[in-house]
Amino acid sequence: MSRKKTALNLPSLRPSPNDKMRWRFKVIFFFFAVAFLAVIGRLFYWQVVKAAELSEIAKGQYGREVTLTPERGEILTSDSFPIATNKVSYLLYANPKEIKNKKNVSDKLSSLLELEISSVSASLSQDKYWVPIKHNLTEEEKQKVEKLVLPGVGFEQKFERFYPEASLAAQLLGFVGKDENGQDKGYFGLEGYYDRLLSGKEGRAIQVHDALGRPVLTRLENENQMVEGSDLILSIDRPIQYLVERKLKDAVELYGAKRGMVGIMDPKTGQIITLSVYPAFDPKKYFEYSPDLYKNPFLSNTYEPGSTFKPLVMSAALNEKEVTPQTRCPRCAGPVNVGGFSLHTWNDKYYPNTTMTEVIQHSDNTGMVFVAQSLGLEKMLAYLDRFGIGRLTGIDLQGEVSPDIKPESSWYAADLATAGFGQGISVTPVELLTVFSAIANKGIMMKPQVVSQVRDNEGKIVNIEPEIVGKPISEASAKVMTEMLVNAVNKGEASYARLKDYRIAGKTGTASIPIQGKYDPTKTIASFVGFAPADDPKFVMLVIFDQPTNAIYGAETAAPVFFNIASDLVSYYKIPPSGD
Amino acid sequence: MKRPTLILVALFFTIVALVIARSVISNAISPNGTLLSEIESQKNALMKENKVLRERLFAKTSLSAISTEAARLGFVEKKDSFKLTEPPPIAKR
Numbered sequence: 235m236s237r238k239k240t241a242l243n244l245p246s247l248r249p250s251p252n253d254k255m256r257w258r259f260k261v262i263f264f265f266f267a268v269a270f271l272a273v274i275g276r277l278f279y280w281q282v283v284k285a286a287e288l289s290e291i292a293k294g295q296y297g298r299e300v301t302l303t304p305e306r307g308e309i310l311t312s313d314s315f316p317i318a319t320n321k322v323s324y325l326l327y328a329n330p331k332e333i334k335n336k337k338n339v340s341d342k343l344s345s346l347l348e349l350e351i352s353s354v355s356a357s358l359s360q361d362k363y364w365v366p367i368k369h370n371l372t373e374e375e376k377q378k379v380e381k382l383v384l385p386g387v388g389f390e391q392k393f394e395r396f397y398p399e400a401s402l403a404a405q406l407l408g409f410v411g412k413d414e415n416g417q418d419k420g421y422f423g424l425e426g427y428y429d430r431l432l433s434g435k436e437g438r439a440i441q442v443h444d445a446l447g448r449p450v451l452t453r454l455e456n457e458n459q460m461v462e463g464s465d466l467i468l469s470i471d472r473p474i475q476y477l478v479e480r481k482l483k484d485a486v487e488l489y490g491a492k493r494g495m496v497g498i499m500d501p502k503t504g505q506i507i508t509l510s511v512y513p514a515f516d517p518k519k520y521f522e523y524s525p526d527l528y529k530n531p532f533l534s535n536t537y538e539p540g541s542t543f544k545p546l547v548m549s550a551a552l553n554e555k556e557v558t559p560q561t562r563c564p565r566c567a568g569p570v571n572v573g574g575f576s577l578h579t580w581n582d583k584y585y586p587n588t589t590m591t592e593v594i595q596h597s598d599n600t601g602m603v604f605v606a607q608s609l610g611l612e613k614m615l616a617y618l619d620r621f622g623i624g625r626l627t628g629i630d631l632q633g634e635v636s637p638d639i640k641p642e643s644s645w646y647a648a649d650l651a652t653a654g655f656g657q658g659i660s661v662t663p664v665e666l667l668t669v670f671s672a673i674a675n676k677g678i679m680m681k682p683q684v685v686s687q688v689r690d691n692e693g694k695i696v697n698i699e700p701e702i703v704g705k706p707i708s709e710a711s712a713k714v715m716t717e718m719l720v721n722a723v724n725k726g727e728a729s730y731a732r733l734k735d736y737r738i739a740g741k742t743g744t745a746s747i748p749i750q751g752k753y754d755p756t757k758t759i760a761s762f763v764g765f766a767p768a769d770d771p772k773f774v775m776l777v778i779f780d781q782p783t784n785a786i787y788g789a790e791t792a793a794p795v796f797f798n799i800a801s802d803l804v805s806y807y808k809i810p811p812s813g814d
Numbered sequence: 815m816k817r818p819t820l821i822l823v824a825l826f827f828t829i830v831a832l833v834i835a836r837s838v839i840s841n842a843i844s845p846n847g848t849l850l851s852e853i854e855s856q857k858n859a860l861m862k863e864n865k866v867l868r869e870r871l872f873a874k875t876s877l878s879a880i881s882t883e884a885a886r887l888g889f890v891e892k893k894d895s896f897k898l899t900e901p902p903p904i905a906k907r
Contacts, residue, residue: 315872315875316872319868319869319872320865321865321866321869322862322865322866322869373866391862396869396872398872398873398875398876399876399877399878400876400878402877402878444847472877473877476877476878476881
């Protein structure tokens with residue numbers, strides 16, 4: 235009994251069948267768990283870690299990636315004629331590994347395309363699969379090369395900038411060069427300012443094909459949507475631009491000037507009608523010209539405006555009621571001493587007790603010293619600011635600069651006096667043109683702009699509305715100033731050149747050029763600024779000659795050119811004569 | 815016919831019909847890829863031709879080209895313009 239009891243109480247040393255099963259389950263469970271984890275790990279590797287790479291390989295099996303290069307937008311004048319467009323050109327390339335008779339191919343290509351034979355041979359002797367031979371081939375040249383049936387030679391179609399009017403408005407347009415990656419990029423002018431809009435956006439697509447390499451119905455699977463470049467429609471009037479450029483070229487040559495420029499603006503909208511600079515460059519062959527010519531001096535160069543600045547100071551004084559057209563100058567009988575400097579008139583002629591109207595008519599520096607001093611420094615600075623002097627005008631062209639106006643504490647008595655007649659203060663031509671547009675437009679100053687419309691790749695047109703940037707003077711002051719400027723044209727130094735039967739407001743300017751702190755009396759900037767018809771202006775025009783040598787005064791150089799162009803403009807715009 | 819059998823028969827015929835339809839449609843559209851490719855290349859050729867013609871047109875109608883041609887044909891620039899400074903007499907109106 236006790237033995238049986240003992241046998242029952244002792245733990246069994248042999249594993250029971252249940253224990254055996256549990257152990258097997260554990261082994262199998264462990265095996266499956268490891269296998270399952272391995273599968274999960276592998277799937278993770280393929281589907282997450284290597285997903286992008288596999289996707290690329292898969293795409294390579296059923297299609298090939300195509301880069302969709304957008305066509306650069308056109309630049310059109312107001313008559314919808316493209317002055318910058320694109321033409322098809324070809325890049326001739328070769329695969330040297332496919333060319334067996336390299337000498338023969340070199341001979342044929344060099345003689346046909348007028349290339350150096352050594353250059354072609356050097357390219358073909360490279361151990362590469364692709365070498366460029368010549369850029370910008372025309373359709374005719376391509377056909378001639380194709381007729382040779384040369385093995386290992388191919389073409390890549392490209393778009394090349396094409397300028398139907400050659401160098402017309404070159405500084406306004408800028409040019410298209412290459413960036414650091416060899417991609418097209420606009421520089422200077424409109425090409426630079428609107429580069430992103432003109433360039434569009436490059437796209438990528440997969441061209442799907444079947445097993446035999448034939449494209450299938452699904453055609454292109456767009457990955458990145460390509461956006462074509464937008465077109466710019468300018469306010470530039472092509473016939474006027476052409477006409478002005480011809481006259482400007484003749485005038486620069488006639489007066490022996492270093493440079494000439496003409497800007498014409500619609501004072502009511504701020505739209506630029508013409509912006510011409512001579513000498514210019516050919517945008518297609520920009521690399522053959524000095525980089526100094528790339529900048530548009532109308533907005534990138536500063537100069538002391540001289541007497542063309544007097545209307546700004548006078549209109550400020552009129553607006554502040556510091557003077558009237560009949561106010562007489564009490565200190566205009568001779569040179570004026572200010573801050574130890576003796577200030578003279580341009581011709582050393584003096585008009586005692588002269589009126590303000592006559593001060594503008596005679597371009598009297600001593601009279602303008604009186605006006606500037608009557609206005610005072612605080613108001614002078616306030617009006618410079620109201621007229622936008624010292625600030626960018628915001629014209630939509632690349633490269634605009636604006637010289638700073640020094641702070642009030644740095645102004646001396648002589649600075650205020652000389653600023654009255656436009657010396658010792660710098661502006662850009664576009665700033666001065668904008669100031670005059672305010673006088674012409676009842677005191678309302680418009681932002682100058684070159685682009686009037688933008689047309690996207692679907693033909694949708696967005697108008698760029700004219701923008702008012704301020705009202706520096708009242709309508710009444712603008713009207714009085716206009717009458718003073720009409721009087722200056724009719725009776726001033728340039729009256730010999732004026733357009734009879736038309737009321738034109740204008741002012742001559744002859745500014746000395748400061749060189750190393752002194753003014754060189756033989757070097758001047760001669761200019762004329764004005765608008766017509768005075769009572770309802772259709773255009774404001776600024777003509778500038780930089781360092782004319784045959785005649786140095788604005789009345790002798792810029793004024794006749796102004797009236798010559800104005801004569802054509804009144805005919806072009808069909809403006810009837812209104813009498814003097 | 816019992817209901818399950820009816821469903822099976824209907825399914826069978828539907829499948830057969832769909833297979834035939836698929837074959838017919840696939841057969842019909844299979845050459846479209848090539849056709850589309852041809853149309854695409856024709857379109858590209860026409861666009862290129864249009865571009866070349868536009869280029870020629872603009873080169874010929876540019877003001878500089880017209881001016882040169884006008885000078886060659888003997889046209890001269892008018893130096894002054896005629897304008898009426900007073901209204902014409904009533905008898906001439």
